[in-house]
Amino acid sequence: MLVTHKKPNLLARQRAFPHQLEAFEATKNLNFAAILHEQGLGKTKIGLDLILFWLTNDIVDSVMVVTKKGLIKNWEDEVSTHSFLHPRVLGQNRNSNFYAFNSPSVLYLTHYEVIVSEWRRLELFLKTRKVGILLDEAQRIKNPETKVAIALHGLASSFKRRIIMTGTPIANRPFDIWSQIKFLDDGQSLGRSFSTFRQNHDLSNEFAGDTKMAGRFADSVELIFDKIKAFTIRETKNTAGLKLPNKTIRNLDCELEPRQAELYQRFRTELAAIVVQDDIQINDDAESLLKRLLRLVQVASNPSMVDHSYKQVPGKFPTLERLVKDVVDCDEKIIVWTSFTENADALGRYLERFGTCVVHGGCGISDRERSLSDFKLKSDSRVLVATPGAAKEGLTLTVASHAVFFDRSFSLDDYLQAQDRIHRISQEKPCIVTNLLATNTIDCWVDALLSAKNLAAQLGQGDINRAEYDNQANYAFGEMLKDVLCSEEEGTK
DSSP states (O other): OOOOOOOOOOOBSSOOOHHHHHHHHHHTTOSEEEEOOOTTSOHHHHHHHHHHHHHHTTSOSEEEEEEOGGGHHHHHHHHHHHBSOOOEEEOSOHHHHHHHHTSOOSEEEEEHHHHHHTHHHHHHHHHHSOEEEEEETGGGGOSTTSHHHHHHHHHGGGOSEEEEEOSOSSSSSGGGHHHHHHHHHTTTTTOSOHHHHHHHSOOOGGGGGOHHHHHHHHHHHHHHHHHHGGGEEOOOTTTSOOOOOOEEEEEEEEOOOHHHHHHHHHHHHHSEEEEEETTEEEEEEOOSHHHHHHHHHHHHHOGGGTOTTOOSOOTHHHHHHHHHHHHHHTTOOEEEEOSOHHHHHHHHHHTGGGTEEEEOTTSOHHHHHHHHHHHHHOTTOOEEEEOHHHHSSSOOOTTOOEEEESSOOSOHHHHHHHHTTTSSTTOOSOEEEEEEEETTSHHHHHHHHHHHHHHHHHHHTTSSOHHHHHHHOOOTHHHHHHHHHTSSOOOOO
């Protein structure tokens, strides 16, 4: 008996906003494109409209969306909201993948790790179908030496259409964009040598004392967007024509608690401290540069992460509690960000009386989804404590209009993605983002470093012009690092 398959309904369920329609029109006939709209502007809708266009016009017969593992469920929900398609999910079960590859499905969802584990099968699949690909959160392949980036670069030319989407293409340093663009044009725009590109686009600690070097850096970064603009579209919240509520970013200084200050100074000046871990007294040697920086961030945040014998209340805790109480008293919700899993649990316990949900990398996917659902839907769940690694991307958390960064890593991507979980389409209230800074600590250096990274990213992404960059550029973080480390050492991630 002949088996026939019902053709999928390729109509869109929702209308696009004007800025989304403009992006669609600008990229629908390109063989490859970069959609770099700032986070919170609805890139998923643009991507799905392109997928429907490709399928309707027989440009491709199937499309593969690659995202981060934790965002598969989010994409399933978005596909259902914006289209009538029913995607097949490719995971780590090779038997299930076999049937999926041999199904008549026109849309596949998978995550980046599957590209590596199923590389051979994907290579064969691309020989039997006309496949388009969309890389969501494309900064995932910013390092061209990772297995995932190597695999995707090797498969790139076999896809009939290629799209990358990310709101933070320059996730940390300007050279982060190279690998993502190479996936599209094989190095035609930004060159085929990553080492050369990196050398010319690296934000260095030495710029504070070398204006010529800093000028050459700015010259190179300024040209990035011009080189890729033929196939790239970028809108920010200021240029997209949306009337989003204002977002205010502020810093609040907090004094270290005395015992906390003592421990901080030991790590800063002596490179080590006697601490207790798992009931055992040890000498925690922090001689490596990155470990020292990490230890200082941890101690400035919550020393109990380093020393289990620490029982005092860290300096930032009372300030955070007052912030949360003020928000809850106004019948609103708040997100508290920390870079550390252990700290997320500690903060969750400390703020428990306000109705706290906790999401971090140690949570299973089902626990993570339940916590996020509770925060969104339950009136008595007022506080979400989360790590950027577990909740910074692909999530709309506009039930909250307040976000507090209890501590921050050195990653610009973590910071920008996390804060814009609340400042995005569907937000109706003014947003307040608060950074808690421990006075006279590494927190001040992190703030200066992230500001410099953000400014360089804005220049490279075409968000600001050279005059605006030069007017704001400040490389003081290079000199500040010496004081942070109480030494003449320079250089960091």
